[in-house]
Amino acid sequence: MNYLTKTIQGYIKPNQITKQQLNLISKGCSFVYNHFLNQRIECDKNKQKQPTKEQQERELVQLKANNSWLNQIYSQILKQVVRVRVADAWKKYREYKTINFKAKYPRLKTDNRWYDSFSYTQNNRSFGIENNQLFIKLGSAVEKNQRKLTIKLKLNQPIQGIIKTLTIAWKNNKWLVSFGCWIEPKQINKTGREIGIDRGVKKLFATSEGWKYTNPKYFQKGEEQLIKLQRELSRKKKGGKNYQEKKLELVQKHEKVSNRIKDRNHKLSRKIVDKFDLIGLEDLKSKEMTERKKDKKRKVNRSLAKSIIRACWYQLAQFLSYKVKETGKEVIVVNPKNTTQRCSQCGKLANPKIERDVEIYNCSCGLVLDRDVNATKNILYLAQNNRLGTLPTELV
Numbered sequence: 001m002n003y004l005t006k007t008i009q010g011y012i013k014p015n016q017i018t019k020q021q022l023n024l025i026s027k028g029c030s031f032v033y034n035h036f037l038n039q040r041i042e043c044d045k046n047k048q049k050q051p052t053k054e055q056q057e058r059e060l061v062q063l064k065a066n067n068s069w070l071n072q073i074y075s076q077i078l079k080q081v082v083r084v085r086v087a088d089a090w091k092k093y094r095e096y097k098t099i100n101f102k103a104k105y106p107r108l109k110t111d112n113r114w115y116d117s118f119s120y121t122q123n124n125r126s127f128g129i130e131n132n133q134l135f136i137k138l139g140s141a142v143e144k145n146q147r148k149l150t151i152k153l154k155l156n157q158p159i160q161g162i163i164k165t166l167t168i169a170w171k172n173n174k175w176l177v178s179f180g181c182w183i184e185p186k187q188i189n190k191t192g193r194e195i196g197i198d199r200g201v202k203k204l205f206a207t208s209e210g211w212k213y214t215n216p217k218y219f220q221k222g223e224e225q226l227i228k229l230q231r232e233l234s235r236k237k238k239g240g241k242n243y244q245e246k247k248l249e250l251v252q253k254h255e256k257v258s259n260r261i262k263d264r265n266h267k268l269s270r271k272i273v274d275k276f277d278l279i280g281l282e283d284l285k286s287k288e289m290t291e292r293k294k295d296k297k298r299k300v301n302r303s304l305a306k307s308i309i310r311a312c313w314y315q316l317a318q319f320l321s322y323k324v325k326e327t328g329k330e331v332i333v334v335n336p337k338n339t340t341q342r343c344s345q346c347g348k349l350a351n352p353k354i355e356r357d358v359e360i361y362n363c364s365c366g367l368v369l370d371r372d373v374n375a376t377k378n379i380l381y382l383a384q385n386n387r388l389g390t391l392p393t394e395l396v
């Protein structure tokens with residue numbers, strides 16, 4: 001059975017004592033990270049051979065023996081720091097170095113920039129959920145009857161499948177948790193229906209069935225509030241106390257808005273995947289690239305509002321691609337070239353071109369259709385033909 005990994009997120013509310021423990025774990029991770037990263041940096045400076053992950057992991061035992069406080073931390077966590085985080089940071093540095101010989105060494109963690117997340121990589125009862133609370137195990141240096149730490153937990157959605165991993169992260173003044181769960185792929189009944197979807201010019205998105213999805217009210221309201229906060233922030237003295245406070249307010253507002261959008265995108269993508277067997281989408285990367293070029297040419301700056309819409313749409317597309325995997329249905333990504341310009345009825349290209357402010361596509365063949373809906377019909381056509389491998393060459 002091929003399992004899928006699904007991430008279930010939430011947050012924990014530690015009390016004063018558990019907070020200290022979590023901070024101690026972060027501090028331990030930083031300490032171990034710095035030690036082994038420094039080792040790599042020193043080797044590099046002295047032109048010595050780099051240690052392997054396994055060597056460093058063995059040396060961790062010695063480091064813990066010399067710094068017994070580290071034994072208060074569950075051993076998996078520190079192993080992961082060495083095996084994954086140090087090794088990854090070094091690998092990234094090496095890769096970057098090949099394109100930029102002036103690349104700097106990865107940064108060490110400082111007291112101000114501690115490790116902001118740590119992971120339990122194997123669920124061998126080292127962590128779990130009991131009575132709606134999260135429990136995590138501490139290391140062997142902690143008294144046996146105090147080794148299990150219980151923390152108030154709030155999940156964004158119920159756990160599915162089997163919990164395999166746990167990551168705890170300090171972000172925006174909150175302790176966030178994400179569980180990596182293994183779930184079995186579902187086979188869902190096919191409906192025989194197919195659809196093309198695209199981000200609209202004014203509305204959030206349009207489909208080949210004609211409906212256009214408007215942005216919900218809170219979306220616009222949240223947007224306005226964000227813009228206001230950003231303006232207020234720009235008036236504050238950078239680095240000052242007021243600035244910090246405003247910044248936090250902005251971050252929290254942003255998080256609130258994006259959580260609502262995320263929630264809605266989850267529901268929406270579920271609905272679409274349930275209804276349709278084939279979903280045609282445009283290749284967002286190449287679309288984004290052409291749009292950036294156009295914006296640059298016209299010298300327009302991206303507004304916050306626009307970037308929120310983009311991010312929101314991008315997320316929806318991601319959720320769709322992800323959700324079909326559980327179902328045996330398909331998302332087909334097509335080249336966005338000319339999808340707006342082509343008539344979905346006769347296939348001719350618009351002459352003169354359809355500009356941004358044109359809302360209706362009018363063709364000499366008699367087609368009169370909303371421009372976005374016309375584009376989604378083309379996307380669906382391309383998706384259907386891409387799947388069959390019968391795409392007419394002039395459209396590729």
Ligand SMILES: [Zn+2]
Pocket residue numbers: 343344345346347348363364365366367
């Ligand atoms: Zn036409």
